[in-house]
Amino acid sequence: MTTISLRIEFGGGLELLFSNEKRHTLTLPSMVSFDNNSKISADALSGVNLKPADVEYLVFYLRDHLLQERPELFIEGKTVRPGILVLINDTDWELEGEGEYVLQNNDEIVFISTLHGG
Amino acid sequence: MVSESCGNPSVETEAIMSRRPKYDKSKFCIKCKLNSGAIIVRHAVYCKECFPALLSSKVKRILEPQINPNPELSRKKSLKASGNLLVGFSGGLGSTVLLDLISRIYLSHRTEIKKEEGVNKSRGGKDHPRNEPVWKMVSVCYVEVASGFPGMTDKTQKIHQLLQENYESLEFIPIRLENAFDLSWWNKVGGKAALDANTDLTSDELFVSTALNSPNSDSVQKLRSYISALPTHTAIESAIHTLIRILLLYTARSTQSSHLLLGTSLTSISIKLISSISQGGGFSVREEAQEEWNPDSKGAVRLIRPLQEITLKECSMWAWWNDLLVVGQEKYLRDKDGIEALTKEFIIGLERDYPSTVSTIARTCAKLTPKVDAAGLCILCERPLQPGVQEWKSQISMRATKEPSPPSHSSDPSSVLHSLTSYLCYSCHTTLSSRSSKGVSRNSANTSLPLPVWASTHMQGLLVDVPITDMQPNLKEADEEIWLTHKVNPDEMKVAIGEFLLE
Numbered sequence: 001m002t003t004i005s006l007r008i009e010f011g012g013g014l015e016l017l018f019s020n021e022k023r024h025t026l027t028l029p030s031m032v033s034f035d036n037n038s039k040i041s042a043d044a045l046s047g048v049n050l051k052p053a054d055v056e057y058l059v060f061y062l063r064d065h066l067l068q069e070r071p072e073l074f075i076e077g078k079t080v081r082p083g084i085l086v087l088i089n090d091t092d093w094e095l096e097g098e099g100e101y102v103l104q105n106n107d108e109i110v111f112i113s114t115l116h117g118g
Numbered sequence: 119m120v121s122e123s124c125g126n127p128s129v130e131t132e133a134i135m136s137r138r139p140k141y142d143k144s145k146f147c148i149k150c151k152l153n154s155g156a157i158i159v160r161h162a163v164y165c166k167e168c169f170p171a172l173l174s175s176k177v178k179r180i181l182e183p184q185i186n187p188n189p190e191l192s193r194k195k196s197l198k199a200s201g202n203l204l205v206g207f208s209g210g211l212g213s214t215v216l217l218d219l220i221s222r223i224y225l226s227h228r229t230e231i232k233k234e235e236g237v238n239k240s241r242g243g244k245d246h247p248r249n250e251p252v253w254k255m256v257s258v259c260y261v262e263v264a265s266g267f268p269g270m271t272d273k274t275q276k277i278h279q280l281l282q283e284n285y286e287s288l289e290f291i292p293i294r295l296e297n298a299f300d301l302s303w304w305n306k307v308g309g310k311a312a313l314d315a316n317t318d319l320t321s322d323e324l325f326v327s328t329a330l331n332s333p334n335s336d337s338v339q340k341l342r343s344y345i346s347a348l349p350t351h352t353a354i355e356s357a358i359h360t361l362i363r364i365l366l367l368y369t370a371r372s373t374q375s376s377h378l379l380l381g382t383s384l385t386s387i388s389i390k391l392i393s394s395i396s397q398g399g400g401f402s403v404r405e406e407a408q409e410e411w412n413p414d415s416k417g418a419v420r421l422i423r424p425l426q427e428i429t430l431k432e433c434s435m436w437a438w439w440n441d442l443l444v445v446g447q448e449k450y451l452r453d454k455d456g457i458e459a460l461t462k463e464f465i466i467g468l469e470r471d472y473p474s475t476v477s478t479i480a481r482t483c484a485k486l487t488p489k490v491d492a493a494g495l496c497i498l499c500e501r502p503l504q505p506g507v508q509e510w511k512s513q514i515s516m517r518a519t520k521e522p523s524p525p526s527h528s529s530d531p532s533s534v535l536h537s538l539t540s541y542l543c544y545s546c547h548t549t550l551s552s553r554s555s556k557g558v559s560r561n562s563a564n565t566s567l568p569l570p571v572w573a574s575t576h577m578q579g580l581l582v583d584v585p586i587t588d589m590q591p592n593l594k595e596a597d598e599e600i601w602l603t604h605k606v607n608p609d610e611m612k613v614a615i616g617e618f619l620l621e
Contacts, residue, residue: 013446014209024562082467085434090166091155092435094140114211114434115466 002030003044004042004053004105008062012113016083017074018066028053028061036078055086056069056099058109083115097105139201157435160473166439172438173428177219181424184408185252185377196250201376201417203253204291205493206366207260209277209445215433216425217258218442220379221285224252240289253377257289259289259369261362263336265296266345267450276445278494293369298361299340304571307372308416312574317538319347319565322511322551324538324575329545339569347567351456353549356397358450359497362545364572365419367411367500370419382423383545385469388479395460399545403483413500426480429469473511496543498577507544538569541577 004065008024015022033040038061051057056078063075074081079099086093087110088101103109140158147153147165149172155163164172183189187200204499207213225462260277264270274292281290297303304312313328321536348354370378382390391406399406407426412418425433437444451459469476492502539547550567585610 012434012444051413083430083464087438090156092155095145095155095157095163098140112434113236113440114430117619 002028003027004103004107006058007105007106007108007112008058008066010112011087011110012115014074014111016112017068017070018062019035019068024063024066030059032057038064053073054099054103055088055093055109058103060101083113085112085114086110087112097108104116144416157432159429159432169432169435169439173219174223175569176495177424179224180426181379181422184422185426186418187376190283197252198250199253201253201374202255202257202377204366204370204373204375205256205258205288206283206362206378207258207277208381208447209273210259210447211430211433211437211444212383212425214381214442215383215428215436216379216381216445218440219426225256225287245615253375255289255373256287257291257373257375257418258285259291259293259366260363261463262295263295263297263358263362263450264448265294266341268342270407270448270450273445273448280443280445286554291373292319293365295358295361295365295423296337296341297365298570298572299339299344300337301335301571304575305561307368307512309368309574310579311580312571315574315577317550317567317569319349319567319613320548322539322545324542324550326536326538326541328476328574328578343564343566343567344570346564348549351451352458353396353477353552354392354451355458356394356419356545356549361570362571367419367536368422368572375416375419378421379417380421381425383428383430383433384477384480385424385465387423387426388466388476389458389462391483391564392465393458394460394545397456397545399543400486400550401488401504401544402499403486405501407480407484409501411500413495414573427477429470429473429476430466470489478522496546497538497541497569497580498546499543500572501543503541503543504573507542507547508539510544521613535582536577538577541580 002077006026006028008026010018010022018024028080030053031045032038032047032053034051036057037048038057040048047110053074057081059075059078067074072081072090082088082111085102086098087108088096089108090110093101141155141161141163142298143163145163146164147154147155147168149164149168157164157169159172182197184197185197205213205217209264236560258281260274262274264272278290278292281288292553293303301312315326315328316329318325320395344357345354346359365381366378387407390401394400394406395403407423408416409421411421436442465479467477488502488504490505493505494503495502501609538550542550
């Protein structure tokens with residue numbers, strides 16, 4: 001099974017939800033469960049519908065594996081909470097298809113909260 | 119042809135309106151048309167290289183027409199303010215971005231500024247008259263609110279450090295929220311001596327009592343008393359915004375500043391407009407964007423919000439791409455308490471899906487003007503006071519059934535009682551007299567609200583020439599009809615309708 005290595009960064013105060021750590025490195029499988037279930041084992045994957053790992057899956061993965069508290073401040077429905085900007089390789093994710101962007105090896109994904117005071 | 123679809127999205131997927139694409143035309147930068155886009159701003163695509171010019175042009179568009187004392191028709195005329203500049207800094211994202219942009223655009227020629235690349239390169243050399251500084255002196259003012267909320271962290275030191283590292287030539291002026299109740303601060307900024315005044319919030323008349331020698335003159339205590347007396351969380355938010363704004367304005371005047379800049383973004387302005395209008399602030403909708411403040415004609419200060427066409431998203435990207443450290447603002451109320459917090463949640467959600475709508479709020483409000491002229495200024499927020507506030511309120515809302523009577527409490531012979539109501543704008547009166555929907559006053563133990571020093575001074579000034587008529591009617595010419603109305607008590611009512619009662 002191929003994997004994808006990713007660099008994740010949090011800004012604007014969002015790092016407070018992720019052990020106060022701004023930078024993380026992750027390895028994700030290139031094919032994941034269609035329903036964004038990141039807790040499913042590699043063997044069980046063959047029995048479910050798959051999709052290429054995309055940003056939508058990444059958001060669920062982060063919630064399930066890295067987020068320490070208050071998931072409602074990070075995720076809402078199937079996407080990030082309003083007020084959180086996402087950059088894919090220094091580019092607004094709205095230009096890359098948002099949650100549908102298929103992750104590539106060595107991609108850098110940044111999550112910035114705009115709600116840190118004002 | 120009659121449509122056969124029922125339009126119910128849970129039955130027909132086509133009934134859901136298709137999402138409008140997030141950007142118009144192509145992914146290339148709309149400005150240079152060469153580079154690949156990096157950010158979408160309200161459906162327009164910009165590359166990272168063209169983004170700085172976009173922001174600086176938006177700032178200049180708002181600020182520059184307001185710099186010279188008189189409106190300048192010729193664009194070639196140089197920019198020269200009549201006084202100094204004060205930048206309000208809260209530590210939040212907007213303030214941080216504002217200070218960065220202002221220093222790049224207007225202060226980059228100053229040799230002490232550390233920024234090496236200015237957005238605006240000075241042509242003709244440093245000493246060319248064209249490059250003369252717009253403002254002689256620039257200061258940054260921070261208002262610390264921590265004293266009002268036990269447990270909150272004081273960030274003055276942290277902010278001072280941040281400013282010293284990045285803007286060492288700018289004077290740092292730290293002030294505190296409790297200065298609003300501090301006579302020595304008031305004297306320092308040129309305020310006239312004010313009596314200690316307290317308002318009773320138990321009735322809509324908002325009776326004020328004054329005392330020459332107040333037993334409690336600690337400004338922190340008064341601030342906490344002020345906050346605890348306010349009836350709702352919404353009222354607390356509004357009241358604190360007002361205190362901060364007025365403190366900054368008086369500080370601007372005391373530094374001979376002709377301009378006060380605040381880092382309110384387009385998103386924040388839209389939030390404030392909706393939130394303010396919902397609390398009765400419609401009369402001062404224009405002042406939310408910009409105001410010319412000169413309450414006692416001692417020198418005007420122009421309060422301008424140069425980021426008012428820049429969204430929170432753009433501010434965030436600017437801060438990220440330029441590695442700006444945002445200290446952040448600690449919330450003094452719990453999440454989701456108060457109208458402003460709810461409005462913020464709504465607007466932030468709206469901005470993600472319908473970004474143009476948020477700018478429409480600000481643009482529409484900018485087109486509004488009140489139908490009638492102001493009848494002076496509100497003594498609390500110093501914004502235009504609309505006439506007829508109490509008449510309007512008496513028509514639309516339930517009033518207290520008990521005849522309001524001045525509280526008889528003080529044995530101090532110098533204590534004088536007046537009603538504050540006619541000196542407040544609709545919004546401030548609502549803030550002080552609102553009732554929690556939960557039916558129980560937030561802190562019913564404390565209903566005595568100390569007045570900020572400026573409000574007390576204004577009230578004294580307004581009462582000096584007016585004899586205390588209390589509840590007496592104004593007697594006009596002898597031959598004019600005088601109508602005197604009074605509330606009918608139950609016995610009188612029985613006499614009036616007695617013959618119609620079935621015994």
